[in-house]
Amino acid sequence: METPCTSNCHRVFKSVKKFVTMLNDFFTFYYSAIDTSPLSNYVMHPFWNQVVKLVPKWLAPNLLTFTGFLLTSVNAILLAVYDYNFSASSDLDQTTLPVPRWVWLVCAINHFLAHTLGKIGA
Numbered sequence: 001m002e003t004p005c006t007s008n009c010h011r012v013f014k015s016v017k018k019f020v021t022m023l024n025d026f027f028t029f030y031y032s033a034i035d036t037s038p039l040s041n042y043v044m045h046p047f048w049n050q051v052v053k054l055v056p057k058w059l060a061p062n063l064l065t066f067t068g069f070l071l072t073s074v075n076a077i078l079l080a081v082y083d084y085n086f087s088a089s090s091d092l093d094q095t096t097l098p099v100p101r102w103v104w105l106v107c108a109i110n111h112f113l114a115h116t117l118g119k120i121g122a
Contacts, residue, residue, distance in 0.1 A: 064121030
């Protein structure tokens with residue numbers, strides 16, 4: 001008959017062994033994504049290839065990606081200001097005014113620019 005210590009030690013040993021295996025898999029993981037969609041291949045990649053020619057070579061790619069992040073943050077702030085409770089389009093709350101159309105336009109432009117800057121910065 002096993003004592004509680006040996007059975008618990010066995011469980012702990014199995015957990016540690018599993019953790020070490022997962023950690024090894026984490027460090028040997030290689031990410032590779034292949035984008036084969038027609039929209040990406042025939043529209044977006046040629047667009048990004050032309051846009052990247054407009055960016056000065058001295059500009060750091062991380063700065064482009066960070067600028068895209070800031071544009072996304074501006075979207076979040078704008079939507080938080082104009083629709084703090086996320087209830088502007090709800091029928092339940094009649095006191096909240098709808099979000100102005102220009103906010104949606106700015107969010108759409110910022111979103112597009114953020115994706116473009118993130119892609120050409122990569």
